[in-house]
Amino acid sequence: MNKTKFRQFVEFLLKNNLVIVPQYNVEGYLHLAELKNPKDLYLGTELPLDSWKWYLIPPFQKMFDYKNDQFKEILPKVGKQIFLGVSILDLQALTLLNQVFEQDPYYQEIKKKTIVIGTSHVPKENFYKYFAKFEEDKLEHLQFDIFLAVQKNGYKIYSGSEDGQRLLDKFKYKNYQHIEYAGPIREEGLDQQMVSVMDGMQNFHEQKIWDDLGKRCMQCGKCTIACPVCFCFRMYDQSNLEKDSGYRSRCWDTCFYNEFTQVAGPAPAAPKHRLMNTTSQKIYFWYEHHFVRTPASFSLPGCVGCGRCTRTCPADIDIFQTQRDILKARQRKK
Amino acid sequence: MLNEYKTYNCKILKVTPEASDSKTFTLSLPYKGFSFEPGQYVMASIPGFGEAIFGIASEMNDKKSIQITVRKVGTLTSELHNKKKGDLIGIRGPYGRSFPIDLAKGKNVLIVVGGIGIPPLRPLILDALENPKKYNKVYIFYGCRDESTLLYAKEYPAWKNVCELSLTLEKPLTSKYAKGLVTTLFDVKDIPADAIAFMCGPPIMYKFVLAKMLDKGFKPENIFISLERHMDCGQGVCQHCAIGTKYVCKDGPVFSYAELMNFKSWLSPI
Numbered sequence: 371m372n373k374t375k376f377r378q379f380v381e382f383l384l385k386n387n388l389v390i391v392p393q394y395n396v397e398g399y400l401h402l403a404e405l406k407n408p409k410d411l412y413l414g415t416e417l418p419l420d421s422w423k424w425y426l427i428p429p430f431q432k433m434f435d436y437k438n439d440q441f442k443e444i445l446p447k448v449g450k451q452i453f454l455g456v457s458i459l460d461l462q463a464l465t466l467l468n469q470v471f472e473q474d475p476y477y478q479e480i481k482k483k484t485i486v487i488g489t490s491h492v493p494k495e496n497f498y499k500y501f502a503k504f505e506e507d508k509l510e511h512l513q514f515d516i517f518l519a520v521q522k523n524g525y526k527i528y529s530g531s532e533d534g535q536r537l538l539d540k541f542k543y544k545n546y547q548h549i550e551y552a553g554p555i556r557e558e559g560l561d562q563q564m565v566s567v568m569d570g571m572q573n574f575h576e577q578k579i580w581d582d583l584g585k586r587c588m589q590c591g592k593c594t595i596a597c598p599v600c601f602c603f604r605m606y607d608q609s610n611l612e613k614d615s616g617y618r619s620r621c622w623d624t625c626f627y628n629e630f631t632q633v634a635g636p637a638p639a640a641p642k643h644r645l646m647n648t649t650s651q652k653i654y655f656w657y658e659h660h661f662v663r664t665p666a667s668f669s670l671p672g673c674v675g676c677g678r679c680t681r682t683c684p685a686d687i688d689i690f691q692t693q694r695d696i697l698k699a700r701q702r703k704k
Numbered sequence: 705m706l707n708e709y710k711t712y713n714c715k716i717l718k719v720t721p722e723a724s725d726s727k728t729f730t731l732s733l734p735y736k737g738f739s740f741e742p743g744q745y746v747m748a749s750i751p752g753f754g755e756a757i758f759g760i761a762s763e764m765n766d767k768k769s770i771q772i773t774v775r776k777v778g779t780l781t782s783e784l785h786n787k788k789k790g791d792l793i794g795i796r797g798p799y800g801r802s803f804p805i806d807l808a809k810g811k812n813v814l815i816v817v818g819g820i821g822i823p824p825l826r827p828l829i830l831d832a833l834e835n836p837k838k839y840n841k842v843y844i845f846y847g848c849r850d851e852s853t854l855l856y857a858k859e860y861p862a863w864k865n866v867c868e869l870s871l872t873l874e875k876p877l878t879s880k881y882a883k884g885l886v887t888t889l890f891d892v893k894d895i896p897a898d899a900i901a902f903m904c905g906p907p908i909m910y911k912f913v914l915a916k917m918l919d920k921g922f923k924p925e926n927i928f929i930s931l932e933r934h935m936d937c938g939q940g941v942c943q944h945c946a947i948g949t950k951y952v953c954k955d956g957p958v959f960s961y962a963e964l965m966n967f968k969s970w971l972s973p974i
Contacts, residue, residue, distance in 0.1 A: 433709055436751040439792040443707055470941060475705040572968035602943040605709075605936045609752045616752050618709075623942070630944060633934050634777045645907070645933065658969060659943060666949040667940075 371543065372524040380408045380454070382541050387485075388451040390425060392418040405454070413455045413518075415491045417676055421598035422453055422460055426467060426480055427622075433476065433605070434618040441618065445479045456488045458501050461512045462674045463598035465554065468513055469668050470601060485533055488514040489525075495677060500561055510552040517549070554670045564671040567661045567693055570700035579695050584650025586685045591624030593679035593687075599660070599672060602630075625659070626652050657692065708939055711749055711794030716787055717769055724852035726775040726820070727785055728761065733770065734795040740764065741802030742827035743902075743930055743958045747938050748772060749794040753783045757935050757953075759824030759904075760798060764831055770795075773823040773855060799938045800957050803828060803928055808839055808900040815867075816845045816913055818886050818905025822855050824930055824957075825904055833866050842867040843895055847886030847905070850875050868893075885909075890916040897921035904930040914961060927961040 371379065383389050384405060392400055393410040400418045402425075405411055434441040456464065464486060471477035490504040501508070506528075509517060515534030518525035527546040529535045538546055594600040604623040609616040623630060630652075631645040646652050664672025673689065680688045712734035720728040734746075740760050749755035756778075762771035776785045787793065805828060813832070815825050832842045844867050848854050851873065863869050870889050872882045882888070886909060897920050903913060910929060917927055933945035933952040945952035948969035950959075 439713055439751060439794070441711055441751065441794065443710065473706075473708060473939070474941070475707045478705055575968070601941070603936065604942065604944070605755065607749075607752045607754050614751070618749075618751070620936075623936075623944075625943065631934050633932065643907075654969075655946075658948070659946065662968075663946060663949050 371518075371527050371545070375543075376518075376524055377408065379541060379543070380405075380411060383452055383454065384408065386450070388449060389454050390422075390451060391454045392416075411455065413489055413491065415493050417457055417459070417493050417678065419596065419678065419681065421596070421676075421678065422456060422464060423467065423598055423601065425451070425453070426464070426484070427471070427477060427601055427603070430619060430621045431476055432617050432619045435615075436607075436618065437615045443475075444617070446476055448480050448483055450483050450485075452485045452487060454487045455491075456486055456514070457491055457493070457676075458488060458504065458508075458512070459492065459674045459676045460598055461486070461488045461514050461517075462501070462671065463676070465511075465513045466599050466664065466668060466670045466672070466674075467601065469554070469670065485515045485537060486513075487516040487518065487534075488512070489517070490519045493677070499563060501675070509549045511554060511556055513551055516546075554668065560665075560669060561671055564661075564665050566700065567696055568665050570696040571658065571662050574696075574700040574703040576696070576699035576703075579692065579699065580650040580654045583653045583687060583692065584648060586687055587626075587649050587653045588685055589626040589649055589652060590684060591626040592682045592684065593689075594624045594626065594656070595622065596678040596682040597660075598674060598676060598678065599664070604629075625655050653687075661693075661696070709796070709937075711747070711755075711796045713792045714770075714795045716789050716791050716793060719787070719789055722773060722855045723857070726773055726853075726855060728771050728773045728856075729784070729787070729793065730762070730769050730771050731793060731795065733768065734797075738770070738798075740770070740798040740827075742805060742831070743803035743824050744798040744800050745824070745957065746770070746772065746795050746797035746799070747935075748774075748780075748784070749796075750780060750783050750787075751794070753780045755794075755936075756780050757799075757938070759930070761823035761826045762830075763834070764827050765834070773820075773826075775820045797938065799953060801955065803902050803930070803958050805831065808902075810838075810840060812840045812896045812899035813842045814845070814895055814899040814901045815843065816886060816901060816903045816905070818847045818909045819849065819853065820855070821903075821905035821909075821930070821932075822846060825902055826856065828902065829863060829867060833862060836866050841896075841899075843893070843899065844869045845872075845886050845889045845893075846870070847872050847874065847884075847889075847909075849873065851877050851881065885912070887912045887916050890920065895920060899926070901927045902930075903928065904932075907932065923962075924965055925960055925962040928958050929961060929964065930957045931959060932957070 389405040391405045392412045402418050402420050432444045492501050514530040517528040529548045602623045603620045605620045607618050633643050660672035714731035714734050718730040722728050745757045745759045747755045748758050758772040761773045774781050774784050872884050876883050931952050935945045935953045936942040938953050940951040940954040948967040
């Protein structure tokens, strides 16, 4: 698809859909927003500060309305939307989220109305070596609807689902190949980098790494907001002003907050008991989720190497450096 | 699409006060065909006050009702205590892995409980009362703060017909009961080391009880512990209850000590 045709494609997408793309805002930050003018679309190697999870698992989500003792399910009301310009790293993140929330009616309600159009752009500073070079056979392990592989004068087009095929057919574009999703595990087996970091954390524990991080981390939880695969949530009830009515909802939660593992409370006299008390315990828990628990549960990397947490961290904690430290400790103790 | 977060309204059939700060609620079944095993839990909720997990405390074979025992400690539990016969409570579940009672068939059983840890093991005790020949000998070690916090006190005479019940109180107000933590019972009572042990109580208790058990020659694979964690979803998504690679909500809450020993996380699970 050459550049002129691609411009027409974007205009075609804009006609009937809400199209969400990376674009620069007035302050000069690249972020995700609705595309109003095709000229604002940014397709390149820089990653937006916010990630696509904002649209799939919104920070706040109503789950039920209640009146007296009756709960009524409230599914998110979204129209058709298109994610355009999803970096291959973010596709890896979406592939994981699809797995985690496969039984979740709220996620699925949004997901089924969403078309994901990925690109082969990868940020220059990318720790996740697997995607450093784009190759066609990597696509069958990612979930997407349409994929744009960058070429000299435009894009090579792939479809990854029937929805994607239908959309391309409607645009009367025939020159595309179909890729069938083959599951998360590649022919060569699990990702080596993922396995080594996991092994390092599980079997060659180095307390100093976590004590040092515990001293620097200020438990603000910004990394959990920036991370494209952080999805912890808490559920809570909110009453309306009207008697005996309100809603049950869920919102993003952060494992750095004290309430995260707190049991019993919050009545003033109640004994408060937490399972994570120190900062280093909390930051270890965060890393453990990404580097150990997710690979163990889904055979997928729990960190896609996008570096968003490093960019947002006010204490300059570099996830890539931590990975290197874990690997170094493993090397030394092995 | 099925919604796992959907609660079923259960009618309160009976409220029984237990000790000074707890109540047992007998509820109608959430839905037809509801069944559970000892150690499993439900999410109980009241609109406007949220949800929390409670171990099911009733008899397994009861096809008409379930029971939960609630200690008044926070917002939700205080509101639960305001509920009366005929009111509704939202229930979803049952969730989690149960105590492996089949493993204990024909064997000696040791139940070690502390404080509010006893409800999830009550189905097992009631099962032993119902089928006295199912288990060889059942020992119950129960430690509490004082006389006013002893749960199910009215049932002790019946329990004693089949089980050997040993009670100990941390701060006894009278001289009727032994003084001390639940660990002191291991020094006083003689327990066969081949018993299958089931345990539930405050996390601080596990370390000391485990030390005593291993000392007595218990095998790690014969010790089963129900862990307590903050949970929101109940199905291994929200991350609140995670330890190492496991989720207490769906891989537990019951773990054998052999499993817990292998947890590589330095955030010790117990």
